[in-house]
Amino acid sequence: MNREAFNLQYIVGSSLYGCLPLAQILPEVSRAHRGLIDIWPRAHGDQREQVEAMGHEAFAELLSAHGVKLGASTRFDLGPFGLQEEMKFANGFGASLLICGSKGPKDLKGGELRQAVGDFAEALRPHIDAAGEHDVTIAIENHGNALIESPDSMKWLVEFTDSPHLGIALAPYHLPDDAQQVAELITDLGSSLSLFYAWQHGMGCHEKLPKEQELMQLPGRGTLDFRPMLAALKKIDFSGWTEIFMHPVPR
Numbered sequence: 001m002n003r004e005a006f007n008l009q010y011i012v013g014s015s016l017y018g019c020l021p022l023a024q025i026l027p028e029v030s031r032a033h034r035g036l037i038d039i040w041p042r043a044h045g046d047q048r049e050q051v052e053a054m055g056h057e058a059f060a061e062l063l064s065a066h067g068v069k070l071g072a073s074t075r076f077d078l079g080p081f082g083l084q085e086e087m088k089f090a091n092g093f094g095a096s097l098l099i100c101g102s103k104g105p106k107d108l109k110g111g112e113l114r115q116a117v118g119d120f121a122e123a124l125r126p127h128i129d130a131a132g133e134h135d136v137t138i139a140i141e142n143h144g145n146a147l148i149e150s151p152d153s154m155k156w157l158v159e160f161t162d163s164p165h166l167g168i169a170l171a172p173y174h175l176p177d178d179a180q181q182v183a184e185l186i187t188d189l190g191s192s193l194s195l196f197y198a199w200q201h202g203m204g205c206h207e208k209l210p211k212e213q214e215l216m217q218l219p220g221r222g223t224l225d226f227r228p229m230l231a232a233l234k235k236i237d238f239s240g241w242t243e244i245f246m247h248p249v250p251r
Helices: 022-030 047-054 056-066 084-092 110-133 151-161 179-192 211-217 227-235
Strands: 036-039 069-074 097-100 137-141 166-170 193-198 241-244
Touching (some): 022 036, 022 056, 036 047, 036 241, 047 056, 084 097, 084 110, 097 193, 110 137, 151 166, 151 179, 166 179
Parallel strands (some): 069 097, 097 137, 137 166, 166 193, 193 241
16 A cells, blocks of 8 residues: 655754844755745844844844744744734735744633633634734643643643644643653644644753753653654644744743
């Protein structure tokens, strides 16, 4: 039986380069995978601010010169209810994904969590509609100490919103160090998985560590086995982006 090979579609986060100029970053991105960049603002980088400083036309010329395309814009600073202008920016450059965190109470479980996720989903509806009008998807990252953190919260969010313009940016870093659990979550999310961060907890990203220990956040470096997750991504025929990721200390 002939089957097409399954391949991950990669995107590079600008935050991996700290606050280096885009003129230095884009040549690196053009040599990596598909030449797609995810632009980050402060405090994890400052490339989004660089875009505004140089102007959109100059940014477009810089992208073209290096054969790189804008694929995503990460805007935790704006949050899910403040993305309207960023939708226009993303659409203007052909980017299809806006990544941010959730809003709402934390440390909830069971029925209280389900109700809060439902309330968040309802508040998101006009923003999801706006995303559809701009041909972009809002991807909510599961983040520590947030409403959308646990597997249940992610599954309920996509159930309640039920829209191709709202998805999940899945970060294993913020989940228990259990490869099988993450793999099952990937399967459950299915087509609602918009972005997969190839990122594990390792020894964390909040205290300064020797570089080799810091790099344990990367796949293949720490203790988390990514093979079950890759199998799950293949099972759902994942067509979103994979972002090999870590946070340095200091940012």
